Every structure is written in C-alpha cells, then in structure tokens.
C-alpha cells in the first residue's frame with residue numbers, strides 16, 4: 054500500500070501526510086487535532102509562542118485526539134541590532150503606521166524564546182518535534198531522543214540535509230522553492246538554495262539514509278503521488294490546510310489565497326528580514342526594493358509586528374504578510390478531515406491509473 058511508508062511507520066500515522074506547522078496563529082489545536090485524528094500528522098507552528106501558550110496548545114490537542122501530533126520551533130539564532138539601520142527601517146515603515154493610525158515601532162528589545170520553548174516541548178514529551186532555520190544544539194537533540202521524541206529538521210539543499218543527518222535527526226523535510234512561508238535555508242546563500250521540489254527531493258533522497266518528506270507546492274493527490282515517485286516517504290503541506298475552516302488564518306487572508314493565481318506569489322524579505330514566499334501586495338511592492346537596507350530577522354520581524362497585527366484587525370490585506378506557496382490557486386475550502394480523506398483517495402486513484 055502506498056500509505057505504508059518508512060515515515061508513516063516511524064511516526065505511527067495512517068497516511069504519510071503532515072499538515073505543515075505555520076507559526077503566526079493558523080495552526081491551533083482545532084486544525085492540528087483534526088488532521089491527526091484523520092490519520093495524518095497535525096503540526097503546531099510555535100516559533101513565536103511563549104512556553105505558556107505552547108503548554109496550553111499541547112494540552113488542548115490532547116483533549117481532541119490521542120493520535121500523534123507535532124510541535125515545530127525555530128532553531129536558535131544570533132541577532133545583533135544596528136541602531137542606525139533600525140532607525141532607517143522605522144523611517145521606511147512610517148507611512149504604513151500613519152495609514153493604520155498607529156505609532157511608529159520602537160527599537161526592539163529582543164527576547165530569545167528558544168530555551169523556554171524547548172524546555173516545555175521536552176517536558177511535555179510531545180510525540181514528534183520538527184524545526185527550521187538551522188540546527189538544534191547537540192544537548193537538546195540528546196534530550197529529545199532520551200525522551201523518545203521523534204525529531205525532523207528542515208533542509209533546502211543537500212548540504213543542509215547531510216548536516217541534519219549528522220546531528221541525528223530521524224527524518225528530513227526537503228523544502229522546495231515553491232513552498233509558502235519562510236525559507237528554512239541556514240547553510241547557504243538563500244538565492245542559491247531556491248531549488249524546486251521536483252529537483253530537490255530526489256537529490257536529497259539519493260544522499261541520506263533517513264526518511265525524506267517533500268514540501269513546497271503540494272496541494273493534492275497529484276503532488277503526493279509525484280513526491281512518493283521522487284523517493285519521498287511523505288509530504289508536508291501548508292497552504293492547502295490554510296483555507297480549512299479549522300485554520301485560524303484571518304478571513305481576508307483566506308480570501309486572498311482563494312483568489313490567487315499561479316503568478317501571485319513572490320519571495321520577499323521586507324516583512325521579516327528573512328526570505329519568505331507570499332502573495333505580493335502593496336507593502337511588498339513598495340518596500341522590497343529597499344530590502345537590502347532593512348535589518349535581518351528577527352529584528353525586522355519585530356519592527357513590522359504591530360503593523361501586521363493592526364492590518365489584520367482592520368482587514369487591510371495590503372499590509373499583511375500573506376504567506377502562501379506557488380500552487381495556492383489550487384486551494385479549496387473543506388474541513389481538514391475531508392481534505393485528508395480526499396487526498397488519500399486521489400493518491401489511490403492516481404496510482405491505480407498509472408499501473
């Protein structure tokens with residue numbers, strides 16, 4: 054059976070379909086629980102969350118399902134603030150704050166959440182843990198494995214995949230350039246690591262021993278069957294789950310995804326200081342040309358936080374980060390369990406037809 058892969062065995066799930074973690078609020082317990090309960094693996098994107106929020110989310114999902122689920126965090130990153138660069142960025146952002154009727158941002162006081170986040174994840178002994186933006190400290194990898202937590206890391210090129218295997222991850226998420234959200238690139242110039250899923254997955258599967266999960270532009274059974282044909286043991290899909298009723302993405306964000314075309318998304322760094330794929334809007338068009346002057350992640354991310362939050366409140370999608378993958382126009386509105394059931398049905402039909 055196609056669904057019986059090394060990944061489904063490793064994670065004890067019925068179907069090798071992971072609902073991608075999506076930090077920023079979309080992946081609450083309702084979505085994660087519904088996907089896991091339907092036989093996939095739901096994932097929380099807790100990269101921006103406090104330990105209390107993480108503990109609450111885990112507790113809530115455990116009330117909805119006794120099936121495995123995943124928690125995702127960002128690998129710890131060094132950040133040095135250059136006050137002059139930050140002042141310049143605040144200047145670039147001023148007119149948007151005026152339009153939203155809010156005060157300009159201040160120079161951010163960075164507070165690295167990683168240690169409190171990882172401690173609660175390990176303390177809760179979650180079934181599966183995934184991460185992006187780098188490598189985990191060796192000590193934390195060891196603590197995870199001591200607690201029996203299955204660990205997956207994100208790679209955007211073969212070199213990163215080999216580094217992840219070396220530090221002991223149990224599986225690798227191969228993130229192609231079609232993917233919505235931030236690039237996971239950590240050991241290369243991101244522009245050189247814009248490798249499409251079709252090219253990336255077979256190159257990584259040929260070089261590593263651990264199961265590989267394909268991510269980026271996969272929206273339906275066709276993408277899943279293709280990924281399996283390329284040697285992947287499963288898929289991770291983000292955009293496809295964003296428009297489910299259980300997703301907490303803002304209604305105006307969902308509308309933008311549903312109205313998008315194959316030409317809607319671009320890679321931009323202006324929102325957060327880190328390259329990410331999303332639907333091009335006014336903010337991206339105006340500020341992206343100044344991207345080289347802006348501070349790196351997470352500083353720029355902090356600077357635009359209030360703007361993005363207020364824009365969401367006021368339903369001003371021109372100032373929101375509308376993260377989405379290149380195949381977003383294939384999105385539909387259906388309950389997560391229905392989406393998982395349809396996906397599995399489609400893969401079965403495709404494989405039967407190919408035979």
Ligand SMILES: Cc1cc2nc3c(=O)[nH]c(=O)nc-3n(C[C@H](O)[C@H](O)[C@H](O)COP(=O)(O)O)c2cc1C
Nearest residue numbers: 073075076098185232233234269270291292376378
């Ligand atoms: C809104 C959004 C937020 C995301 N946040 C995260 C995150 O917090 N952690 C992570 O590892 N990946 C994150 N991703 C990337 C996904 O894991 C995955 O690579 C991507 O969704 C795959 O492409 P697709 O959207 O075309 O399915 C995010 C993607 C989106 C669309």
